[in-house]
Structure formats: C-alpha cells, structure tokens
Amino acid sequence: MPNNLHLINHPLIQHKLTLMRRAETSTAKFRTLLKEISLLMAYEVTRDLPLKRETIQTPLAAMEAPVLAPEKKLVVVSIMRAGQGILDGILELIPSARVGHIGLYRDPQTLRVIEYFFKVPENLADRDVLVVDPMIATGNTAVAALYPLKQAQPRSLRFLCLLAAPEGIAHFHQEHPDVPLYTAAIDDRLNHQGYILPGLGDAGDRLFGTK
Numbered sequence: 001m002p003n004n005l006h007l008i009n010h011p012l013i014q015h016k017l018t019l020m021r022r023a024e025t026s027t028a029k030f031r032t033l034l035k036e037i038s039l040l041m042a043y044e045v046t047r048d049l050p051l052k053r054e055t056i057q058t059p060l061a062a063m064e065a066p067v068l069a070p071e072k073k074l075v076v077v078s079i080m081r082a083g084q085g086i087l088d089g090i091l092e093l094i095p096s097a098r099v100g101h102i103g104l105y106r107d108p109q110t111l112r113v114i115e116y117f118f119k120v121p122e123n124l125a126d127r128d129v130l131v132v133d134p135m136i137a138t139g140n141t142a143v144a145a146l147y148p149l150k151q152a153q154p155r156s157l158r159f160l161c162l163l164a165a166p167e168g169i170a171h172f173h174q175e176h177p178d179v180p181l182y183t184a185a186i187d188d189r190l191n192h193q194g195y196i197l198p199g200l201g202d203a204g205d206r207l208f209g210t211k
Contacts, residue, residue: 038089124152134203139171
C-alpha cells in the first residue's frame with residue numbers, strides 16, 4: 001500500500017459499513033450509519049490537530065489544560081452531494097469547523113469530471129483542510145477536487161472516504177502522492193461503468209433516496 005494510505009479498520013466502523021452495504025438498508029438507516037461512521041473515522045483523521053495551553057479552573061484547582069488552537073480551525077470540504085453525509089458526522093464531533101463545498105459530477109459516458117460549484121472559506125493558509133466523499137472509484141473526482149485547494153496552500157490537506165477501489169487509489173496517489181488518504185475499506189475492483197465492486201451502490205442516491 002502507498003505510504004500515505006491509511007486503512008481505518010476499527011471493528012465498530014467495519015460492522016456499521018457492512019450494514020450500509022446491505023441492499024435492504026433503508027435510506028434513513030443508511031443516513032444514520034454514515035453519520036456514525038464519519039464521527040468514528042474523524043477521531044483517527046484529527047489525531048494531530050494543533051493544541052495550545054489555556055488556564056482553567058476546575059472545582060478543585062487551577063491548571064494549564066490543552067484546547068484546540070482556535071486560530072487554526074479545521075476546514076472540512078464536502079464534495080457534493082454525497083459528501084454531506086460525512087460532513088454531518090464530523091460537524092457533530094467538531095462543531096467549530098469551517099465548511100466548504102465543491103460541486104463535481106462524473107459524466108456517465110466519458111467518466112470525465114465536471115465542476116459546477118466551488119465555495120470554500122477564505123484564507124485557507126495555515127489551516128488544516130479535510131476533504132470528504134464517501135467513495136473513491138476511478139479517483140477522477142477526488143483528484144480534481146484537490147487541485148484548486150492546493151492552490152490555497154493549506155497547512156495540511158487530507159482526504160477521507162468510506163470505500164476505495166484499487167484503481168482509484170493508484171490514480172489518486174499518482175496525481176497527489178503528498179496527500180494522505182484515509183479509508184475504511186479497499187474493495188475488489190471497478191465494473192465497466194466505473195462503480196466499485198462489491199461497493200454499496202450509489203452513495204448519493206442511497207443517502208437522499210433518489211435514483
């Protein structure tokens with residue numbers, strides 16, 4: 001595996017992911033599971049967020065205690081639309097995080113990525129940026145999303161997904177070998193339509209109840 005590939009295989013995450021994969025899982029349950037997994041995965045991805053010391057008063061004594069550095073708030077960038085499900089879980093854990101959105105879709109015929117929306121917080125420099133999307137299939141969407149963010153020169157840049165195909169991982173690390181990729185599972189392959197097998201279907205459709 002590439003050095004910057006991190007497989008998060010916690011038992012709770014793997015169990016919940018199996019429930020998400022099941023074809024009979026309802027939209028409401030799928031949405032809840034995605035939020036829960038996102039919250040659990042966020043613990044791993046944010047292990048090295050910068051801290052500072054602050055003087056506080058406990059019921060018994062004063063102390064110097066660690067708190068997140070407020071001047072360097074995490075920025076979570078959701079790739080629309082399925083990234084919203086991961087975003088919701090992370091915001092429950094880190095409600096002070098700033099939020100950005102990138103609208104990208106894959107042409108079903110050419111698999112080419114088309115951007116239709118881009119809005120992120122200003123002054124990304126010296127901030128940690130986490131890009132989220134449930135799946136990396138061909139890798140085209142993930143690769144395209146990172147280029148404009150790199151131009152802003154954030155302090156760090158990472159990508160979080162639930163599932164990844166080997167083909168997408170290879171493409172991702174060929175184009176962005178400097179960006180750590182966090183995933184809960186590496187599936188077998190892509191089918192001729194560019195969908196992950198065995199996968200979990202179209203994450204956006206299952207999240208929002210559309211087809």
